[in-house]
Amino acid sequence: MSSVTQKTVEEDEQGMRLDRWFKSHFPGLGFGALQKLLRSGQVRVNGGRVKSDTRIEAGQVVRIPPQAAGLGQKPLTKNTMRDSHDEDVLKSMLLYEDNKVFVFNKPAGLAVQGGSGINRHVDGMLESFRNKKGERPRLVHRLDRDTSGVLVVARTRGAAADLAKSFRKRNTEKIYWALVKGVPKKKQGRISTYLQKVQTPDGDRMRVANHGDRGADHSVSTYRLIDATPRHVSWVELKPETGRTHQLRVHCQSIGHPIIGDNKYFDIENWEMPGGIQNKLHLHARRLIIPNPSGGILDVVAPLSPHMVQSWNLFSFDEEDADMDDDL
Numbered sequence: 201m202s203s204v205t206q207k208t209v210e211e212d213e214q215g216m217r218l219d220r221w222f223k224s225h226f227p228g229l230g231f232g233a234l235q236k237l238l239r240s241g242q243v244r245v246n247g248g249r250v251k252s253d254t255r256i257e258a259g260q261v262v263r264i265p266p267q268a269a270g271l272g273q274k275p276l277t278k279n280t281m282r283d284s285h286d287e288d289v290l291k292s293m294l295l296y297e298d299n300k301v302f303v304f305n306k307p308a309g310l311a312v313q314g315g316s317g318i319n320r321h322v323d324g325m326l327e328s329f330r331n332k333k334g335e336r337p338r339l340v341h342r343l344d345r346d347t348s349g350v351l352v353v354a355r356t357r358g359a360a361a362d363l364a365k366s367f368r369k370r371n372t373e374k375i376y377w378a379l380v381k382g383v384p385k386k387k388q389g390r391i392s393t394y395l396q397k398v399q400t401p402d403g404d405r406m407r408v409a410n411h412g413d414r415g416a417d418h419s420v421s422t423y424r425l426i427d428a429t430p431r432h433v434s435w436v437e438l439k440p441e442t443g444r445t446h447q448l449r450v451h452c453q454s455i456g457h458p459i460i461g462d463n464k465y466f467d468i469e470n471w472e473m474p475g476g477i478q479n480k481l482h483l484h485a486r487r488l489i490i491p492n493p494s495g496g497i498l499d500v501v502a503p504l505s506p507h508m509v510q511s512w513n514l515f516s517f518d519e520e521d522a523d524m525d526d527d528l
Contacts, residue, residue, distance in 0.1 A: 205264045209256045216513050218245070219252040222268070224509060229268045237265055286325035296500050300359040300493040301352060302329070302337060305502040308348040308480060312339065326353065340364050344446065346461075348505035349376070349485025352498070359493040366490050367443070373489040376438040376448055377426075377504070377522070379482035379511055380457040381468055383434045388424040391451040395419045395444045405464060406446045408454050419444040421451045426522045429515045431474050433460065437486075437522060448483065459483050460511075476514045478507040 213221060222234055222243075231252075237243045238252060242265040245256060256262070296303040304322070306312065311321040326337045338354045340363040354360035366372050394416040396409035409416035420441040428434040434457065438448050449465045452458055458466040460473065460482040473479060484504055492498035504512060504519070512519065 203266060207262050207264055209258050209260045209262065211258045213256065213509075214258045214513060215255050215516055216509075217252070217518070218243075218250055218254045218256055218262075220519065221256055221262070224503065226264075226268045227503065233267070237267065243268070285328070287328040290322075290325055290329060295350070295502060296498070297355075298492070298494045300355050301363070301498065302355060303488075303498070303500045304351045304353065306343055306348055306351045306485075308346050308505045308507065311345040312342040312351065318345075322351065322353075331355070341367055341443070343485055344449075344481075344483075346481035347376075347483045347485060348508070349502045350488040350500055351485070352488060352490065352500075354493070356493075362493040363490065370441065371491060373487075374440055374485065375487040376440070377484045377486045377508075378436050378438055378448065378452065379460045379477075379508070380434050380436055380452050381460060381466070381471065382432055382457045383428045384423070384425050384436070384455065384457055386425075389422070389455075391421045391423065391455060393419055393451065393454060395447065395450060397445065402464075406444070406450045408450065417444055418442065419447050419451070421448055423452075423455075427515075427517050431515075433474060433515065435512075435515075435517050435522075474514075477511050480507045482508055482511060484508055 207225070209216075209221070219231065219234060222229055234243070235252060238250065241249050242263070244250065244263040245254065246260050247263075290302075290304065293304040293306060294302065295305050306322065311318045313323045314321050323339055326339075330336050335356060338357070338360040340352060340354050340360055343349065343351055352363060354363050394409045394411050394413065395406050396413055396416040397404055398407055411418075422439045422441065424437040426435045426437055436452075436457075438452075440447050446464070449459055449462055453462075453465040453467060458468060460466070460477065461480045462483075463481075485502060487499070487501045489497060489499045
């Protein structure tokens, strides 16, 4: 029988709102259910009653009632991904499913498709999700290996065709969050360039090119500044209107604000990364809005990856600010 458990707040969770902390550790517990547990005193911090917007501190102990304890989710790490069966890993990533689609929260570091030096990837793992008819789920779009967030997968051939058509006709809205170096002078703007793939000693890269250059494709993104810090780091929302390789990463670089942790396109020399930030790509596919092959509109939001949660906590960024602006 389940019983009350205690969980200690970690160092990188310092300053986090209590409701956000529960969302990170117990994603199956809805906000309404959490409110009831708080009002009845079943959730406590260091033995005292608290509210959902209470800022927690490292070392504090949170009382977890049985109703919440069974709804926890272990964060994916390189070790757990390596040691777990493909089906278990995919299930731990699952945000939404119906009879025609799966939506996953892909962790940073997990490739979507195979390639040189890649032994494990989402496309290969989907073999474990074949249905009784033997039909295998199909990829309809991709994310860079080091980009986390929303990844939609079709469960049937017909759903794959419908979703691919929506992406092709740009009948979708994709919202990304990124942490960038510096603070854009304009709080919002539009970036329109031509992008071209070039070969370098370190592998293929994309670069800004001229109209008419061989292999150059037009690309458009918009950005919006959500928050910034005195340490010259900004949280921006990005929306790609086209879908070119590394588009958002190159566009941020092109306006002088490369994405933190981008080992391909961060080109600011002698810049010291603020302490407490992990040197990983800070780009997350936050939200996807697309016609659902099952009917209606599919609108899915993915929680931030652990290294970005750590950075958001460090700078006291509040996810709800951006979510409310986007009418989530």
